[in-house]
């Protein structure tokens with residue numbers, strides 16, 4: 001079993017202080033707005049993220065592990081890559097179109113592609129941020145100021 005620990009939510013440390021940033025739209029962002037946006041280059045993952053249920057794990061910042069998953073409707077969601085039961089990492093299961101708590105954890109929680117608990121022992125949905133894929137599907141803009 002991994003060294004998981006029980007935790008109830010994302011840490012306050014999830015607010016970025018550095019890293020790649022981008023502002024969507026034409027208005028000039030304030031420094032506060034700018035630092036809340038993280039841009040993930042999807043170019044290396046085009047094939048991996050091509051179908052519903054597929055996912056990747058990325059870590060745009062040391063304190064920000066993310067699981068990016070494509071939904072049934074073809075949108076991308078950005079979850080914090082920790083299970084809400086005891087903070088083990090998550091894995092996409094494209095065949096079953098689910099998100100799994102890492103089997104090495106030994107607890108067995110499963111989540112829908114929208115983050116809802118399907119199988120316990122987790123009782124809370126996954127933590128996620130508002131995310132928007134660029135029209136050409138090469139970038140994902142994650143807004144850390146918008147937890148969902």
Ligand code: FES
Pocket residue numbers: 004083084085086087088101102105107108109120121122
């Ligand atoms: S950490 Fe226990 S089910 Fe995920």
